[in-house]
Amino acid sequence: MADTKREIERKFEFSKAKSARRGVPDLTGTAAIAAVSDQGTVDLDAVYYDTPDQRLAADGLTLRRRTGGADEGWHLKLPVSPGVRDEVAAPLGDTVPRPLAALLRSRVRDSELEPQVRLLSSRKVSHLLDADGALLAELSTDQVRAERGDAAAAWTEVEVELADGIDPALLDAVEAAFRKAGLKVSDAPSKLARALAETSTAPPAKPAATPADGTAGAHVLAYLREQRDALIAQDPAVRRNLPDSVHQMRVASRRMRSAFKTHRKVLDRSVTDPVGEELRWLAGELGVDRDQEVLLERIRTHLDELPRILQPGPVRARLRVWNTARSSGSRRRALAALDSPRYLALLDSLDALLAEPPLLKHAADPAGEVLPKAVLHDYDRLAGRIGTALALEPGHERDLALHEARKAAKRARYAAEAAVPALGKPAERLAKAVKKVQSLLGDHQDSVVAREALRAIGAQAAGGGESAFVWGVLYAREEALAEQRERELPGVWAAASKPKLRAPLG
Incomplete structure (x- = not known):
């Protein structure tokens, strides 16, 4: 030990x-x-x-x-x-x-x-x-x-x-x-x-984290190195089960996948797509435990807000039983992924990609010319998905469309954040505005997932001869919360107006 x-x-x-x-x-x-x-x-x-x-x-x-x-x-x-x-x-x-x-x-x-x-x-x-x-x-x-x-x-x-x-x-x-x-x-x-x-054996210098020549390729590669390094640095933290480590490791993998897609004019997708799929696999293996933790905390918080009189029967015990069944083996699965040859091959692939990047012709163009187009492309993509979702009637199809919009918001936010060193304050303001959209859509999606869980817990309670009343109350509250988020979305989205992006002078 x-x-x-x-x-x-x-x-x-x-x-x-x-x-x-x-x-x-x-x-x-x-x-x-x-x-x-x-x-x-x-x-x-x-x-x-x-x-x-x-x-x-x-x-x-x-x-x-x-x-x-x-x-x-x-x-x-x-x-x-x-x-x-x-x-x-x-x-x-x-x-x-x-x-x-x-x-x-x-x-x-x-x-x-x-x-x-x-x-x-x-x-x-x-x-x-x-x-x-x-x-x-x-x-x-x-x-x-x-x-x-x-x-x-x-x-x-x-x-x-x-x-x-x-x-x-x-x-x-x-x-x-x-x-x-x-x-x-x-x-x-x-x-x-x-x-x-x-003794004249100083450690090798790490690659510079910031672009050296102002080209789009240098900027994108510096960002990818930063995320690669973050992923590797979080590995021992995940193994030690440190707070937020799984989340941070998943974020690094998602940022890299997102950058591969955003910068299709800079990096050859035929090379980056297979690596992106492996990053998706890793995030999925790591995410089981994290997603369950978030879901459990949400249900607990909402349960704590209810008066005791609305919680008949062994409510807490039922929640523990449900959580134990869902959590069993999830951490072992994450550690098994980190110990697998597939994971080591992914890390080697990232190193190889950064050592010999598959740059396209626009990689040699100034970052101030290439990045605005990439960021605004992701913004327009998000606008289209929000418009599609809001045009649907409330229900399952709209929930699915809003979830797709959430993923598009995350990609647009990552693109804007990554562009801040080259584009300055306008990109920073866009990132903050889109983050609010992402947070609202995230809360909506969490409500969708929570309702599915509450329906299952209620069924288990009823099958065990317990009252399912409190689970129905929480379900109704989640439903109302989701409806509220849908009403708020047009206003929050309007605040994230399309910016004019250009590189700072000088």
Whole structure:
């Protein structure tokens, strides 16, 4: 099994040799620090693993096998934000533990994890305590030696890691005290990054996220790289079952599929369509659990709004039974998809497409000329679907048409959002206006799905000899809500008027 810990820390180094000779200043009296308790010195021996082309280092991840200290074992560190990482630990062994290997699968794929750098550290540890003797942070002073082949480097590093639940403002106070004593925040984000840099094996630079030459092709490819990277980054989060991770991974896949369709004048659809279908498969496999969560939360919320007198019988128990039956195996299905050869083939296909993009002749045209036409094409497509839906009589056919309009709204929104770097404020305003249309249509579709679920729950309740009254009440409320959204749609759509899009001057 693997354990996870959130690390909030800051690394420092001495700015001058004179400061290093003076050593780390006494932090007693800094902010809430009332005492500094010496915990002794420990020797640490860590070997860092990566692929031969250093894919983990390029994304800011570190995987090490460390002996010595209280937490010896395997450690995988995943970046969360600057100065914040999640450390996933597993017991010491000779090979990479399977739980950690799974979290790296989207990056490592069929490559091998090999030893890259060995770090030998002599660590002096102190505890920073408050007036009650409670731990605020751990202060470590490391004498580090990095070895990689015949190359070696040595340095002194000071690290302050907060205890759980401590306000990060403490790190600002420590930094101010350190600055006066000649220490500065380290330029290197991690020991590994510094070791690679100082032994002349710096990680490969990631492709630029923004267009370099102003062409439509450069713009579209930069956007696709961003979404590819987001999909890969969310993979370990989905495996760890982190909040919103499935949703974010699905969004990345949908944005790529949408971009393939929007930019048919830039990228050859004969190449992108098969990849888009695989992205659709992935989103579908991931979505079972997420869609059920959203549906359950909607029904619960509406149920909580009803007076208890309208909820006769074992209403909550019936809802739990229904949800359990629907949710069974959905997470296993999502994880099985992420572990499948088909998923790895999809990631390889995305890499290949971005490495050798199937560009068409308009890819060489300025983004300011090509993107407005693509965005407005998706806008016109949305307008047509809304018009078709509103022309139908209320009922099943209109519900289906509004669902198609919702999908068109999502595509138009994604197109406008992706065009903001090239087209500026007009594209941003369009994206916000279309998002409101999408949200309204989304709420309408959620109501359609909820009514189907409520009909099924009511039938199950009746079959079990229970009252189905409350499920009928909720059904009627959903029906009224959907009708309200349909009445609101013309006004919300009118606010998303067709814009004039052009590249900003200069």
